[in-house]
Amino acid sequence: MIKGAKIKFLIIGIFVINMCYVAVNQQITMNKIQAQIDSKATETKELKSSNQKLQDELKMARSDQYSEKLAREKLGLIKQGEITVINGSNNK
Numbered sequence: 844m845i846k847g848a849k850i851k852f853l854i855i856g857i858f859v860i861n862m863c864y865v866a867v868n869q870q871i872t873m874n875k876i877q878a879q880i881d882s883k884a885t886e887t888k889e890l891k892s893s894n895q896k897l898q899d900e901l902k903m904a905r906s907d908q909y910s911e912k913l914a915r916e917k918l919g920l921i922k923q924g925e926i927t928v929i930n931g932s933n934n935k
Contacts, residue, residue, distance in 0.1 A: 903909050914920040921927055 919927070
C-alpha cells in the first residue's frame with residue numbers, strides 16, 4: 844500500500860510540474876506576443892503621423908499659392924506689372 848501511495852504522489856508531482864511548465868511557457872509566449880503588439884501599435888502610430896504629414900504636404904502642393912511660390916522662386920516668373928529686382932551682392 845505504501846508503494847501505491849508513492850506512485851500516486853509521483854504521478855501527481857509529475858502532473859503538477861507539467862502544469863507549472865505549461866503555465867510558465869504560456870506566460871512567456873503571451874509576453875512576447877504583447878511586446879509584438881506594442882511594437883506594431885507604435886509603428887502604426889508613427890506611420891499614421893507620417894501619412895498625415897504627407898497628406899498635408901500634398902494638399903499644400905496642390906494649392907495655387909504654392910504653385911505661384913515655386914514659379915517665382917525656381918523659374919523667376921513675375922506677375923504682370925511687377926518689376927524684377929536682382930540682388931547684386933550674391934554675384935561673385
